[in-house]
Amino acid sequence: MSVDILFLNLTRFGDLLQSQALFEDCRRAGLRAGLICLENFAAALPLLRSLAEAWPLPGGEFLRRLDGNGPGGSWHDAPALLLDFVDRLRREAAPRHIVNLTATLPARLLASLLAPSLEAVTGFAMDREGFGFCQGNWAAYLCGSTLKRCNAPFNMQDMFRMAARPAIHALGHPADDGEGVRGGRLLPPSDTASAQAAALLAGAPEGCRGFVGLQLGASHPARQWPQHFFAQVGDGLWQTARLCPVLLGTSAERPLARAYGQHARGPFLDAVGATSLPVLAGLVARLRLLVTNDTGTMHLAAGLGIPSLAIFLATAQAWDTGPYLEGCCCLEPALPCHPCGFQHVCPHDGRCRMHISPRTVLRLALGWLESGRWDTGVDNALRQEARVWLTARDDGSGFADLVCLSGHEYEDRSLWLRLQRRFWQALLDDLDGVPVPSGISALPPDFLEAAGASGTTHALLPVLREAGHFLAALPDQCRLAAAGHPRMGQLLLRACDHVQRLLESRDELTSLGYFWHEARQARGDKLDALARLARTFSCRLQELDALLTS
Structure with a gap:
C-alpha cells in the first residue's frame, strides 16, 4: 500500500498522539499518510484518524540482536534486521516523501535509507557526508526551541504540523472542505x-x-x-x-x-x-x-x-x-x-x-x-x-x-513567550513564502506597553539592535563577496559568526541563535539566498524594536 508521505515518529507515546493533526492535514490536502512508530506503541494505532497505513519498528528485537542474542548469535543480525525492514517498507510504502520528526541520528539515517532521494526528506535529515541538519525552517526552529524552556511558545502538535508543511504543500492541493486546521481528534476506542x-x-x-x-x-x-x-x-x-x-x-x-x-x-x-x-x-x-x-x-x-x-x-x-x-x-x-x-x-x-x-x-x-x-x-x-x-x-x-x-499574563516570562509567538510565526511564514498574517502588530496596545516596560525586554533590546545592525549590512557584504572583493568572504563569515554569538549570549535568544546558524549554513554556498535571509531577519527585528519602543 503506497503512501505519499511517510512520517517517522520514534519518540514517546504522547508525541505519537500529537502527530494526529498531521494526518488530518494530509487527508485535507488529498495525500495518503503513512507512519513508522515504535513497536511498543503499535496498539494505539487504531486510534489514529486519517492514517492510511503504519509500520511499527521492531526496536526491542533490534536491540536484542545488537547484544548478540539473535538467531545467529552475532550483532551483525541487528543491521540485517534493519535492512530487511527498510527493504520491506520500500516495497510496501513506496513513499514519495519522508517527514522525520525524530531528531536522533538513527532516525535521520532511517529516513535517508527510506527516501527516494536525500532531497525527499523534510524535518530532521542527514546530508551526503552523514552530518545531521534540519530540512525546513520550522524544523530548525523546533530543534532550537528545545535548548531553553523560555523559547518554546508553540504547542508541539502545531510545531509538528508546521515542520511538515513544506512537504504537504509541495505534494498536495489546497484544502477546500471548510474544516479548518485544528485536527488532533482521535478515533473512539473499539x-x-x-x-x-x-x-x-x-x-x-x-x-x-x-x-x-x-x-x-x-x-x-x-x-x-x-x-x-x-x-x-x-x-x-x-x-x-x-x-x-x-x-x-x-x-x-x-x-x-x-x-x-x-x-x-x-x-x-x-x-x-x-x-x-x-x-x-x-x-x-x-x-x-x-x-x-x-x-x-x-x-x-x-x-x-x-x-x-x-x-x-x-x-x-x-x-x-x-x-x-x-x-x-x-x-x-x-x-x-x-x-x-x-x-x-x-x-x-x-x-x-x-x-x-x-x-x-x-x-x-x-x-x-x-x-x-x-x-x-x-x-x-x-x-x-x-x-x-x-x-x-x-x-x-x-x-x-x-x-x-x-x-x-503580564509576567516577564509570559510577555516574552507571547511576543515570540508573533515574531516567530511572521519570520517563519515569510521564509516559507506563506502570506504573513498581521503578526506582532496585532497584539493589543496594553500588552505592548507592558512588554516594552518589562525587564526582559530592556535586557534584550540592545542585543537585538546590535544583531540587527550587522544583519542589515550583510546583503551588501554578500554582493561584494560575489563580485570577488578581496577579503570580503572572510569579513562576511566573521559578521555571520558575530550575529550568532550575540544571540547566543542571552538565554532568551538561544533558539534564534540556533536558527540563524542552521539557516545560514543551509545557504552558505548561495550568497543571494544568504542576503535574502539577512534582510528578512533584519526586517523582523526592526519591526519588533519599533513596536516595543513606540
Missing part, C-alpha cells in the same frame, strides 16, 4: 476495548455518580505531583461530588498507586498496570475529568475530547506540551524558577512539586464540575501558588493557545 474498560469500572462503590481519572506518574520523578496530594484530591472528589477516582498508569507506576492507597481515605479503583493502550483509551473515554501530570495519558484524553486538569512541574510547561484540546486547565507553579532547563540541577530541592496544594487542585476541579468554568475556582490564595492557563485557539492562526486565568 467496542472490545470499551467493554473491557466497562468491566474494570463495574467495581465502583455504591452511590458512584461518575469517574475522575488520576494519572500519578510522569516521564521523570521531578515532574510528578506528590501521591498524597493526589489522594487528598481523590478523597475530596468522592466526598463532595461522589465521583470515584480511577488510578491510571503503566505497571512501572504501581509503587505510585500503592503510595496513593496508603494515604487515601475514600474509595478508588486501581487500574495501574492493568490496561493495554486500547483499554486505557476505553477508560479515559468514560471519565468526567482527568487530573494528571504532563503525560501521554493527558494527550490521549485531549484526543478523545476529555478535559484535563494538568499540572506542569520542573521542565514541563503548558505552552509547548499542553493538551491540544480547548477548555482544559493547566497549572504551573507560580515560581520565578519555573520551568527549569532540561540539564538543570534544582537548587531548591524540587520545591515546585509541593508549591501547588491539593486545596487548589480540588477547588478548580469542583468549580469546573459544578459550573463548566475553571475561573470559578480561582482566588487570591490560588494566585500565589499557581499560574492557571485555559487552553484555547488563536483566532488568527488556528494554533493552540493559552489564556491566563490567574493574572500572570
Whole structure:
C-alpha cells in the first residue's frame, strides 16, 4: 500500500498522539499518510484518524540482536534486521516523501535509507557526508526551541504540523472542505476495548455518580505531583461530588498507586498496570475529568475530547506540551524558577512539586464540575501558588493557545513567550513564502506597553539592535563577496559568526541563535539566498524594536 508521505515518529507515546493533526492535514490536502512508530506503541494505532497505513519498528528485537542474542548469535543480525525492514517498507510504502520528526541520528539515517532521494526528506535529515541538519525552517526552529524552556511558545502538535508543511504543500492541493486546521481528534476506542474498560469500572462503590481519572506518574520523578496530594484530591472528589477516582498508569507506576492507597481515605479503583493502550483509551473515554501530570495519558484524553486538569512541574510547561484540546486547565507553579532547563540541577530541592496544594487542585476541579468554568475556582490564595492557563485557539492562526486565568499574563516570562509567538510565526511564514498574517502588530496596545516596560525586554533590546545592525549590512557584504572583493568572504563569515554569538549570549535568544546558524549554513554556498535571509531577519527585528519602543 503506497503512501505519499511517510512520517517517522520514534519518540514517546504522547508525541505519537500529537502527530494526529498531521494526518488530518494530509487527508485535507488529498495525500495518503503513512507512519513508522515504535513497536511498543503499535496498539494505539487504531486510534489514529486519517492514517492510511503504519509500520511499527521492531526496536526491542533490534536491540536484542545488537547484544548478540539473535538467531545467529552475532550483532551483525541487528543491521540485517534493519535492512530487511527498510527493504520491506520500500516495497510496501513506496513513499514519495519522508517527514522525520525524530531528531536522533538513527532516525535521520532511517529516513535517508527510506527516501527516494536525500532531497525527499523534510524535518530532521542527514546530508551526503552523514552530518545531521534540519530540512525546513520550522524544523530548525523546533530543534532550537528545545535548548531553553523560555523559547518554546508553540504547542508541539502545531510545531509538528508546521515542520511538515513544506512537504504537504509541495505534494498536495489546497484544502477546500471548510474544516479548518485544528485536527488532533482521535478515533473512539473499539467496542472490545470499551467493554473491557466497562468491566474494570463495574467495581465502583455504591452511590458512584461518575469517574475522575488520576494519572500519578510522569516521564521523570521531578515532574510528578506528590501521591498524597493526589489522594487528598481523590478523597475530596468522592466526598463532595461522589465521583470515584480511577488510578491510571503503566505497571512501572504501581509503587505510585500503592503510595496513593496508603494515604487515601475514600474509595478508588486501581487500574495501574492493568490496561493495554486500547483499554486505557476505553477508560479515559468514560471519565468526567482527568487530573494528571504532563503525560501521554493527558494527550490521549485531549484526543478523545476529555478535559484535563494538568499540572506542569520542573521542565514541563503548558505552552509547548499542553493538551491540544480547548477548555482544559493547566497549572504551573507560580515560581520565578519555573520551568527549569532540561540539564538543570534544582537548587531548591524540587520545591515546585509541593508549591501547588491539593486545596487548589480540588477547588478548580469542583468549580469546573459544578459550573463548566475553571475561573470559578480561582482566588487570591490560588494566585500565589499557581499560574492557571485555559487552553484555547488563536483566532488568527488556528494554533493552540493559552489564556491566563490567574493574572500572570503580564509576567516577564509570559510577555516574552507571547511576543515570540508573533515574531516567530511572521519570520517563519515569510521564509516559507506563506502570506504573513498581521503578526506582532496585532497584539493589543496594553500588552505592548507592558512588554516594552518589562525587564526582559530592556535586557534584550540592545542585543537585538546590535544583531540587527550587522544583519542589515550583510546583503551588501554578500554582493561584494560575489563580485570577488578581496577579503570580503572572510569579513562576511566573521559578521555571520558575530550575529550568532550575540544571540547566543542571552538565554532568551538561544533558539534564534540556533536558527540563524542552521539557516545560514543551509545557504552558505548561495550568497543571494544568504542576503535574502539577512534582510528578512533584519526586517523582523526592526519591526519588533519599533513596536516595543513606540
